[in-house]
Amino acid sequence: MIPIVNNTSNIYFFIYFFLIGLCIGSFLNVVIIRNLSNESIIFPPSKCPKCLNKLKWYHNIPIFSYILLRGKCAFCHEKISIQYPIIEFLNAAFYGFLFLKYGLSLNLIFYFIFTSLFIVIFMTDIKEKVIFTIHTYILAILGLFYNFFNNNLLDSIFGAIAGFLFLEVLTFIIYKIVKKRAFGEGDSYVLMSLGTIFGFKSLFNIIILSFALQVITLLPQFLTGLIKKKEYSLILLLSIFTISTILSHFYPNNIINIVVLFLSGILSSYKLLKMTKINNDIKQFPFAPSLILGGLIYYFTTFFFLG
Numbered sequence: 652m653i654p655i656v657n658n659t660s661n662i663y664f665f666i667y668f669f670l671i672g673l674c675i676g677s678f679l680n681v682v683i684i685r686n687l688s689n690e691s692i693i694f695p696p697s698k699c700p701k702c703l704n705k706l707k708w709y710h711n712i713p714i715f716s717y718i719l720l721r722g723k724c725a726f727c728h729e730k731i732s733i734q735y736p737i738i739e740f741l742n743a744a745f746y747g748f749l750f751l752k753y754g755l756s757l758n759l760i761f762y763f764i765f766t767s768l769f770i771v772i773f774m775t776d777i778k779e780k781v782i783f784t785i786h787t788y789i790l791a792i793l794g795l796f797y798n799f800f801n802n803n804l805l806d807s808i809f810g811a812i813a814g815f816l817f818l819e820v821l822t823f824i825i826y827k828i829v830k831k832r833a834f835g836e837g838d839s840y841v842l843m844s845l846g847t848i849f850g851f852k853s854l855f856n857i858i859i860l861s862f863a864l865q866v867i868t869l870l871p872q873f874l875t876g877l878i879k880k881k882e883y884s885l886i887l888l889l890s891i892f893t894i895s896t897i898l899s900h901f902y903p904n905n906i907i908n909i910v911v912l913f914l915s916g917i918l919s920s921y922k923l924l925k926m927t928k929i930n931n932d933i934k935q936f937p938f939a940p941s942l943i944l945g946g947l948i949y950y951f952t953t954f955f956f957l958g
C-alpha cells in the first residue's frame with residue numbers, strides 16, 4: 652500500500668473517489684434496470700420509463716438531478732424511484748471509505764469493482780429474485796486475480812470450490828428430505844464468487860454471518876405468520892438458531908455453540924420447509940442478499956476496522 656502524503660490530500664482524494672463512486676453508482680442503476688428488462692446497457696439513451704421522453708444530460712446528474720427534480724420526471728412528473736439516489740450514494744460512500752482504508756493501491760481498484768458488483772447482485776435478487784450468472788463469474792474471475800496479486804491463489808481456489816459445494820450439498824440433502832430446493836442455483840454461484848474473493852479460511856465466517864442476517868431479516872416477516880399459525884416450536888427453534896449464529900460469529904470455535912447451531916438449524920429448516928410445502932405461498936428463500944451483505948460486513952469490519 653502506498654502511504655498517503657498528508658491529511659489534506661486525503662480529503663481531496665476522498666471527494667474525488669466519492670464523485671467517481673456517484674457516477675459509477677448511476678451506471679449501476681442502468682445495469683440493474685436494463686439487465687432485468689433485457690435491454691442493452693450501452694446503446695439506448697436514458698428515457699423516462701413512463702412517458703418515454705429522452706432525458707437531457709442535466710436530468711442525469713447523480714443525486715443532484717433527483718433533488719432538483721424533487722424525485723419526479725421533468726416531462727410527465729411521474730415519481731422517480733428512490734432506488735436511483737440511494738444506490739448512487741451508497742456506491743459513492745463505499746468508494747470513499749475504501750480509499751481511506753486502502754490508499755492508492757491495486758487492491759483499491761479490486762474493492763471498488765467487488766463492491767459495485769455486490770450492489771448489482773443484491774439489487775437484481777431483491778427486485779426480481781434473479782441472479783445473473785455472468786455477474787458472479789466476473790466476481791469470481793476478479794477474485795482469483797485479486798488473490799493472485801496478493802499471493803493467496805490456492806486459498807482462493809479452495810474457497811471457490813468449498814463455497815459452491817457447501818450450498819449445493821446442503822440443497823441436495825434438504826431436497827432429498829422434503830423434495831424442494833431450498834436455495835436457488837444462483838446462490839451457489841454467489842457463494843462460489845465470495846469464496847474466490849475471501850478464500851477458504853474466511854468463507855465459513857461469512858456463511859455464518861449470512862445465515863444470521865437471513866434469520867434476522869426474515870424473522871419479523873415470519874413471526875407474524877407463525878404466531879397466527881400457532882407454530883410456537885418453530886419460533887423457539889428459530890430463536891435458538893439466531894442466538895447461536897450470532898454467538899458463533901463472535902466465538903467461532905466454541906464446540907457447544909456449533910452443535911446447538913447445527914441442530915437448531917437442521918430442525919428449523921426441516922420444519923420450515925415442511926410448512927412451506929403445505930402452503931405454497933413461500934417459495935425459495937432469496938439467500939444471495941444475505942450472502943452479499945455478509946461479505947460486505949465481513950470485509951468492512953475485518954479489513955476496515957481491525958485490519
Ligand SMILES: [Zn+2]
Pocket residue numbers: 699700701702703704724725726727728729
Ligand atoms: Zn416521464
